[in-house]
Amino acid sequence: MTLVESIDTARNALEMRGITKIYTVADDVVVALDHVDLTVASDEIVALVGPSGSGKTTLCSIAGGLLSPTDGSVVVAGKEISDYSGRQLTEFRRDSVGFVFQTVNLIPFLTARENLLVVDEIGRRLGRVARDRADQLLEELGLADRAANLPAQLSGGQKQRVAIGRALMNDPSLVLFDEPTSALDSNLGDQVVHLIRNEMKARGTAAIIVTHDDRITHYADRTVHIEDGRIAK
Amino acid sequence: MFLALHEMSRARVRFGMLIGAVGLLVFLILTQQAIEGGLITGFVGALRQQSAPVLVYSVDGQRTLQGSVINPGLEAKIRGVNGVAQAGWIGQSTFTVRVGGATESDAALIGYQHPGLGDPSRLSAGRRPVGPAEAVGSAADFAIGSKVRIVASGPAAPTAPVFTVVGLAKDAQIQVTPTLFVPWAGYEAAVKAANPDATIVLPSVIAVRPVPGVADTELVDRINAASADADALTRAQAASDTPGVAQVQQSFQLIFLLYGLVVPLVTGLFFLIITFQKAAALTLLRAIGARSSALVRSLLIQVVLVVGGGIVIGIALFAPLTLVSLGAITIRFDPGAVLFWSVGLLVLGVASALVAARRVLAIDPLEATTGGGGL
């Protein structure tokens, strides 16, 4: 790697090269990702669009260190993670990426504010600084008056906003949103994606937003289409 | 700590009920333990409290004071054993008595020939007898100054002895009966008053003290070797080998074994169930970078808090009980037993959570992406 290349690498939030993921279940072989190349710049928002089963979640899982690829290299914020051990991946997820998952995103027995603070609790343990950050995020997300509510006492849109706050708590280099609006009506979904864009741009954080919904893509800087595990050119 | 405490504070009823259940079980364990102790003390406390280090029964006596009789021939053999420093008579019989002006009741008399060989080792109040009509009584049954009259019928009645209680000894009953320790002459008088036909009063057992340098167990072996009719036992053996004691202990041990299974079963199942119930949350935590060791630690903190809380409640319920007496049985607060059970139940509780801990370790964080979070 030359100096110029490494500076280039550091500038990108994500670089995937030749990523292949093959699932083997019994005798069935599923090629979920087939030689995927994807680069996301350090402050870029990429919409990842594709039909069900096309490999969107698999791609995010590999980018976020939840899953190791069968083949290829993944560099997140300058770190090559494809050979990481389980423990290294846990630390990587804790410190470098933010997740908003398709379904379960909040700990039911923690309030909105505690759902943000738990990130600090399992991670850097900054205490005061983390509490200020959580309060600031809740304020930005319009949840200041809901901070003490449990998830069961929040609406769908509010829950999703808490999840966004949680994903930003560790000041990640890359945030992965897996269908963040699928449970919301289109109006609310629009608001949430708007909020995501504002938060990302305000921080200069890169994001991948997975969606079925083409209307959402105009909030992204770029749209990437995926089908049968391949990125459409 | 953060996760463990927040979860508990959000599920107060659930955890409170578990802590209460563990507390009740601890209370039952401590109470049963104390009843066992009280029962056995009531049966053989006098044997433990008496001062002779070695007691020699006749083999026919089946290791009971009432059943054992030592004839002069056997006594001579015992006294002749090498290593015997001092030997003396101990007799025991149960009499109908009248304490003060009260109605008739039963009392056991233990007569000893020599002070220091069969009288109580320690007094909890008062002094030792100086004359044949003075007695040390079991503290639970007598008061200093009590007059205890042996009830006799026929011509002996007017001369039946009256004992004055001058000292008290704790935990000094035999056969769960009010017990008096009296000098031999007083004992002999009581036996003759109750049974006018008795001409000579034979001892029930011979109390023996070894010469310095000979261990109690060594002397026991020598005496048993010297005569096939002698059944020598150390003080502790005499108590534990009394018929019935071992059976009582076995029954209670079975009960304790059951508790030892029930407590960890209750806590183990509880934590396994809540681990299943919050599987999705645990999966999410793993996905956002929580170490599995941190999640297991949080689980163990909860186990320790639950069992610890249960122990505190159990002790709090048990302690006042030790201030009252349950009929003839005295319930004692035994710090050693409380400590033993506290540590034992904590260890069992933590061990019981290992199944739940294994489930936590088996969580695959990838399942957060599918919302499965099933374990």
Ligand SMILES: Nc1ncnc2c1ncn2[C@@H]1O[C@H](COP(=O)(O)OP(=O)(O)OP(=O)(O)O)[C@@H](O)[C@H]1O
């Ligand atoms: N753990 C797994 N074991 C076996 N096959 C899997 C596994 N996870 C995903 N797959 C398969 O890999 C392919 C891609 O799945 P993926 O979840 O990435 O799709 P997706 O684009 O996220 O779909 P959706 O829009 O429905 O969420 C699918 O064919 C799926 O059945």
Ligand SMILES: [Mg+2]
């Ligand atoms: Mg998906």
